[in-house]
Amino acid sequence: MLRTAKTIGYIIGYAALVSSQLKKVKIRKTQIDDVRIQDEMVYLYARRWASRILDSAGVKTHVTGNTEPFDEPVLYISNHEGNFDIPVLINNLPQPFGFISKKEVEKIPFLKPWMEEMNCIYLDRSNRRASLQND
Numbered sequence: 168m169l170r171t172a173k174t175i176g177y178i179i180g181y182a183a184l185v186s187s188q189l190k191k192v193k194i195r196k197t198q199i200d201d202v203r204i205q206d207e208m209v210y211l212y213a214r215r216w217a218s219r220i221l222d223s224a225g226v227k228t229h230v231t232g233n234t235e236p237f238d239e240p241v242l243y244i245s246n247h248e249g250n251f252d253i254p255v256l257i258n259n260l261p262q263p264f265g266f267i268s269k270k271e272v273e274k275i276p277f278l279k280p281w282m283e284e285m286n287c288i289y290l291d292r293s294n295r296r297a298s299l300q301n302d
Contacts, residue, residue, distance in 0.1 A: 174224040181216060186277045188212065192284065203263075209284045210263035217254035228255055236262035
């Protein structure tokens with residue numbers, strides 16, 4: 168119970184902190200021409216967030232297989248059956264990536280701007296065909 172309260176408190180507190188850092192990240196991104204470096208910078212913030220959430224909850228992970236970044240595009244698929252899937256993926260995958268997320272996540276104020284910086288795509292599960300259209 169105490170660990171859960173600590174983790175929830177950390178998530179809320181850290182969300183407020185990283186929300187304040189988003190403006191700095193956007194400014195720094197405009198100063199960098201290389202898109203890969205821009206993505207890496209955003210990913211470092213996300214990894215820090217994920218690592219601290221996992222640490223606060225006492226979660227330990229063990230990764231097997233290739234842990235080196237790939238030179239070509241890669242598709243990672245997760246069954247997302249638990250609340251820690253996202254922090255575990257962010258903390259352990261070897262390179263920046265974006266998510267395909269349900270449209271409802273767009274309504275979470277502190278999460279939406281960061282997901283946009285991570286190149287995430289929102290899927291409207293009630294209208295999948297419309298979700299495939301370009302904005």
